[in-house]
Amino acid sequence: MKKYWKLLSITTIAVLAIGTFYIQKAIANENSLELALDTVSGEVAELKGMEISGGYFDNYWNKRFTITAGELEFDNNDSFIGSLERFYQPKINQLINDHRSFMRGKNSDLAGFYEDEQLLAYANVDSKWDGQSRYKDHNFEIDVLQKGENERITFEQKVPNQQDYRYMYVMDVQVQDGQLSIFTRNEGNTDAPTEFRVYRFDLASEKLISEDSLMILDGMNSKKWHEGNLVTTSTETEPTENVVFAKTEMEEVETEYEEYMVEEKGTEYVAYNLSTMEKTELDIPADLSTDSFNELILGSTIYFIQRTEQGLTVISYNLENEQENELNVDFPSTDQGNMIVNGKGDRLYIVGGDSKELPITIVDVNTGETLYQGIYKKKGANGVYQLFSIDNIYIK
Amino acid sequence: MIEVKDIKKKFGRKQVLNGVSFTANKGEITCLIGINGVGKTTILNAIMALTPVNSGEILLDGQKVTKQSFEKITFIPDAITMIPQMTIAEAMEFMDDYYDSWNQNRATELLGFFKLKQEDKISSLSKGNTAKVNLLLGLALDVDYILMDEPFSGIDIFSREQIADVFTSHLIEGRGVIITTHEISDIEHLIDKVVLLDEGIVLKEFNSEEVRESEGKSVVDVMREVYKA
Amino acid sequence: MxxxxxxxxxxxxxxxxxxxxxxxxxxxxxxxxxxxxxxxxxxxxxxxxxxxxxxxxxxxxxxxxxxxxxxxxxxxxxxxxxxxxxxxxxxxxxxxxxxxxxxxxxxxxxxxxxxxxxxxxxxxxxxxxxxxxxxxxxxxxxxxxxxxxxxxxxxxxxxxxxxxxxxxxxxxxxxxxxPAGIIDFILAYGAGIMVIFILFTAILFERSYRIKGIVFGAIYVALATGIFLSPIILEGIIGTNYLYPMELLVLEIILGLIVSAASIWVANYLLTKRITV
Structure with missing residues (x-):
């Protein structure tokens, strides 16, 4: 045996050391990086159903975490297996769990999904790169799962006038009364403007029944142009009555220091009503969007969120009665960093990111009441550089 | 018996062996003779499965060479097959570790015979002594067959004599030996059988004793005849 | 043993x-x-x-x-x-x-x-x-x-x-x-062992066929890598992630085992039949 001491010693040391390392790691629940929640007001129970995923970084740490109902958990020791579990955002994961075979091979962007009690619908535009400058052969791929019967309607349809578009993608999908509407952004060929369109399909006959242009981002030149976006719904798969598009005029201006910067020159809004198939230009002040850092729709109200000295001001615009309203929200942290807002029902969830702390605020938009306020902070000595970053807020 | 049957081998475009056949019997010393580069070493390598042949067959006591064969046959190449950093003692220990057929008594005997010191490092030995160690490591195996590649090349005269003495001793007796050489003089009186090779074929295979008795010719005489023709 | x-x-x-x-x-x-x-x-x-x-x-x-x-x-x-x-x-x-x-x-x-x-x-x-x-x-x-x-x-x-x-x-x-977890450790070092096997077999190709063997060895490395990465390459060509990440991982583990076993098998053939000193 003595002859084999090299083999035996290396094997023993390797097994013992590596084994101990992983066992120690597995049982070490004591973590010297402690991120703790200080509740300023309200009950932690209000955080139920809210899932925040993000990361904490400083001179020493680089850890990802998920805060579920206010409980912070570091992600599975950042293991590779753990990262596979977090590969998709929570909503997609939930859909995969519920409808594994339907979800297979689908694009994991939530914009292409619609879900209600009866069905789960998916739409995608499949295109081919022509090898030079543009995509071609745009093709709608539609797949609808009727949850109860577990039946699927699957069909494809060539995009009409597809030679006019160099690139297109799905921004939202809605189903109402057996009709599936696909909202797309179509980028035109060389000089043609970018356009938002809606394509409406009858699911029973699997036919395209209408298409409509919703917004044209024209007036393009090197100094002045339009940018457009969909004003997001709270969770993008849910049914909505109105889909709202925004178009912002951008201008490149020269400052007195001979530097160029881009300025927002005002935003127009168009709402498309799924029942009436009518589009309405909304009477919203052009600079409201410029002053807001976030805007979202809950039900039939658009909320514009602006920063103030004390915290936030939420300005709401009701699509039905065209009423504007204003509401002030205190924010628990002086160090606001970046803010991410999400909403569901009549609640706004506001979380700070890209800063030393991670403040969380929940507001009831109807009453204006702050339901919860709290801050996640690192416990113990603070280094110079400290950063919470937020990837995603998901509300069940 | 070692049977080499019609083996052919190419190195690139060069046909090194072009149908070589001969046999070597247990209890006999068979000598492969030919000028350098005629493929003698290749034949020995092929017998030991150290290089593939393009066609033909090699049998050891009627069977193909497998891992078990290496307890029955051994090969002493012209360079040492041990790590130079080892001492002779370590080299012997290595052999003892892996070969059931290793005979330490015989190894000790050879050590004395060659006047080698087992604590010497192989790398520190003279060329002649290195060759002796190489020989020792092969001969101390209780195997039926021993292949030797040019055991006398580049070695001083005293070492040659010592090595030649081995061939007449009990260390070789009863075993089958194949030895290659391009220079016959040292061992002419020892060999039982001669295989003359040239240009990848066997020119003549004969029993040296028979030729001497019936035709009165020495091995060198036959060589002269064959190669001049 | x-x-x-x-x-x-x-x-x-x-x-x-x-x-x-x-x-x-x-x-x-x-x-x-x-x-x-x-x-x-x-x-x-x-x-x-x-x-x-x-x-x-x-x-x-x-x-x-x-x-x-x-x-x-x-x-x-x-x-x-x-x-x-x-x-x-x-x-x-x-x-x-x-x-x-x-x-x-x-x-x-x-x-x-x-x-x-x-x-x-x-x-x-x-x-x-x-x-x-x-x-x-x-x-x-x-x-x-x-x-x-x-x-x-x-x-x-x-x-x-x-x-x-x-x-x-x-x-x-x-x-x-x-790596962060013991499973990750096994996966990472398992992949490392596979790479050693592939390279060893490529070296034996060179040792068996010399100049030609360099080409064979290179082809073997490319082939082994290609087989191991085939699901990822295939999904890249098709442009959709047909397999879920966990399924892909399981498939990769199976392919890794196959490639390792094949490397040992080919090496065994080369060592017994083709190797030249």
Whole structure:
């Protein structure tokens, strides 16, 4: 045996050391990086159903975490297996769990999904790169799962006038009364403007029944142009009555220091009503969007969120009665960093990111009441550089 | 018996062996003779499965060479097959570790015979002594067959004599030996059988004793005849 | 089987001196490095306190605490790890070619051992794996030792004590050698073993067919890599992720096992039928 001491010693040391390392790691629940929640007001129970995923970084740490109902958990020791579990955002994961075979091979962007009690619908535009400058052969791929019967309607349809578009993608999908509407952004060929369109399909006959242009981002030149976006719904798969598009005029201006910067020159809004198939230009002040850092729709109200000295001001615009309203929200942290807002029902969830702390605020938009306020902070000595970053807020 | 049957081998475009056949019997010393580069070493390598042949067959006591064969046959190449950093003692220990057929008594005997010191490092030995160690490591195996590649090349005269003495001793007796050489003089009186090779074929295979008795010719005489023709 | 273990031990022995030197350099460089880094930190801290009248807390808040993570970001720490990695990578080739070249022709002996030749191949692979794991183990043992040393060198106010696992997860590059979980560890080192098998088999192609063998070896590496990555390549071409990540992982594990087994099988064929000394 003595002859084999090299083999035996290396094997023993390797097994013992590596084994101990992983066992120690597995049982070490004591973590010297402690991120703790200080509740300023309200009950932690209000955080139920809210899932925040993000990361904490400083001179020493680089850890990802998920805060579920206010409980912070570091992600599975950042293991590779753990990262596979977090590969998709929570909503997609939930859909995969519920409808594994339907979800297979689908694009994991939530914009292409619609879900209600009866069905789960998916739409995608499949295109081919022509090898030079543009995509071609745009093709709608539609797949609808009727949850109860577990039946699927699957069909494809060539995009009409597809030679006019160099690139297109799905921004939202809605189903109402057996009709599936696909909202797309179509980028035109060389000089043609970018356009938002809606394509409406009858699911029973699997036919395209209408298409409509919703917004044209024209007036393009090197100094002045339009940018457009969909004003997001709270969770993008849910049914909505109105889909709202925004178009912002951008201008490149020269400052007195001979530097160029881009300025927002005002935003127009168009709402498309799924029942009436009518589009309405909304009477919203052009600079409201410029002053807001976030805007979202809950039900039939658009909320514009602006920063103030004390915290936030939420300005709401009701699509039905065209009423504007204003509401002030205190924010628990002086160090606001970046803010991410999400909403569901009549609640706004506001979380700070890209800063030393991670403040969380929940507001009831109807009453204006702050339901919860709290801050996640690192416990113990603070280094110079400290950063919470937020990837995603998901509300069940 | 070692049977080499019609083996052919190419190195690139060069046909090194072009149908070589001969046999070597247990209890006999068979000598492969030919000028350098005629493929003698290749034949020995092929017998030991150290290089593939393009066609033909090699049998050891009627069977193909497998891992078990290496307890029955051994090969002493012209360079040492041990790590130079080892001492002779370590080299012997290595052999003892892996070969059931290793005979330490015989190894000790050879050590004395060659006047080698087992604590010497192989790398520190003279060329002649290195060759002796190489020989020792092969001969101390209780195997039926021993292949030797040019055991006398580049070695001083005293070492040659010592090595030649081995061939007449009990260390070789009863075993089958194949030895290659391009220079016959040292061992002419020892060999039982001669295989003359040239240009990848066997020119003549004969029993040296028979030729001497019936035709009165020495091995060198036959060589002269064959190669001049 | 016994001969395989003997061969592993033997292969370890042949690289052991150099291996010992690498271990020595690692230990020495990290300990000296810790001493240098700690002292320079304390020097700055003392200067700040006495010359600029900063409190320890202020200094820490400006400069961060002294911990092993500061050391890990220096060449003192990374240099020896890189050295070990390069040496063992180099050894994948060296472990074969040294037996063919040089004054001795040890490959004759190895191929004439009364044991299956594939054992030589497996023993060489095992010895490399064990030496890699040995270096990783040394690193793991070094971390707590350095932790104690840090306690002597830096006073409490400035120090952040970290467990070995925390040092590793605090420094992403270290996670390459010590992945986050034991399953990750097995996957990473399993993939490493597969790479060794593929390279070994490519080397044996070269040793069997020489110049032509370089081409065969290259084709083999490309083929093995292609088969292993085929699901990922295929999904890339089709442009959809047909498989879910977990399924892809399971498929990759199966393919990795197939590629490893195929490498051993091909190597066995080459060693018994095609190898040339």
């Amino acid at each position: 016994m001969r395989y273990f003997k061969l592993v031990n033997f292969e370890l022995g042949r690289f052991f001196k150099l291996y010992g030197v690498i271990i020595g350099i690692t230990i020495l460089s990290q300990l000296v490095g810790l001493w240098v880094v700690s002292n320079s930190y304390m020097e700055r801290a003392n200067y700040a306190m006495f010359e600029e009248n900063l409190s320890p807390a202020q200094f820490v808040s400006d400069n961060g605490e002294m911990s092993l993570l500061v050391l890990t970001r220096t060449l003192w720490f990374l240099g020896p790890i890189a050295l070990g990695a390069i040496a063992l990578l180099f050894n994948i080739f060296f472990v074969w070619y040294r037996d063919w070249f040089g004054k001795n022709t040890f490959i004759y002996r190895l191929l004439m051992l009364p044991t299956a030749r594939i054992n030589v191949y497996l023993a060489k692979a095992t010895s490399i794996l064990l030496m890699v794991l040995g270096l990783v183990a040394i690193q793991i043992v070094l971390l707590p030792v350095e932790s104690v040393l840090l306690k002597w060198l830096v006073t409490r106010d400035f120090r952040l004590d970290l467990a070995p696992a925390e040092v590793v997860s605090g420094f992403r590059e270290l996670m390459i050698i010590l």
